[in-house]
Amino acid sequence: MHSQTQLKQRAEAVREDERVRRETCCAPCEKAAAVMDGSRAPVWDHVIGALLAGHHDEGVGESYLTRPTPGIAAYAPSPHxxxxxxxxxxxxxxxxxxxxxxxxxxxxxxxxxxxxxxxxxxxxxxxxxxxxxxxxxxxxxxxxxxxxxxxxxxxxxxxxxxxx
Structure with missing residues (x-):
């Protein structure tokens, strides 16, 4: 009888974990899409929302693919x-x-x-x-x-x- 109580408690805990996972992972992206007006929205909500919504800028992050210019500009004096x-x-x-x-x-x-x-x-x-x-x-x-x-x-x- 004692083991049945433990099994019921475990089953409830597993169900609760599943519910929490569903709510956090599959929540609508409305929070992330909302305009941030200075309120302290959690950073990760914004990042996850943007990833789930599929927002991305074309061409951003591709600058590393461009080759340095040869000749005159390649070794012009630079602060680095x-x-x-x-x-x-x-x-x-x-x-x-x-x-x-x-x-x-x-x-x-x-x-x-x-x-x-x-x-x-x-x-x-x-x-x-x-x-x-x-x-x-x-x-x-x-x-x-x-x-x-x-x-x-x-x-x-x-x-x-x-x-x-």
Whole structure:
């Protein structure tokens, strides 16, 4: 008899759980669709309601799919890129600290001098680089670095007091 009472209590508890689940999961989305006028509506009600209603903006969230623009705009001076020439290694190479919050970080990357093959921007000064200007660029070995297209004008490095 005692076990029958426990079974009845369990059955009632299960039914109550089912009722609560049905009410919370299958509730109409009217709460979420209502305009929020500064009242403190629960955040999750809004999120769940939007998901159930199927509201979404076309094109939002697809910006990460766009490729960075090559050449001039790719390495224009930016607040999230920090470039610093650490030391001159030889007449034709320098060590560079490259920190880019969105791409990569190289603590002592070797850059070599060459002529620019295409137009671009100096990563240090922001000056325009024309084709055939003397520049420094990251040395490429077996793995291509994330900043392989970056360039620094050789004249900018030559003017640095520590590099003279």
């Amino acid at each position: 890129i920090q470039v610093e020439v650490i030391e001159r290694l030889s007449v034709t190479s320098v060590a560079v600290l490259w920190q880019d919050a969105t791409r990569c970080r190289y603590a002592d990357q070797v850059w070599i001098s060459c002529r620019a093959r295409k137009k671009g921007r100096c990563a240090l000064s922001g000056a325009v680089i024309r084709r055939d200007d003397f520049v420094y660029k990251p040395r490429v070995r077996s793995a291509i670095p994330a900043n392989a297209n970056a360039m620094i004008l050789a004249s900018v490095i030559a003017r640095m007091p520590s590099m003279a």
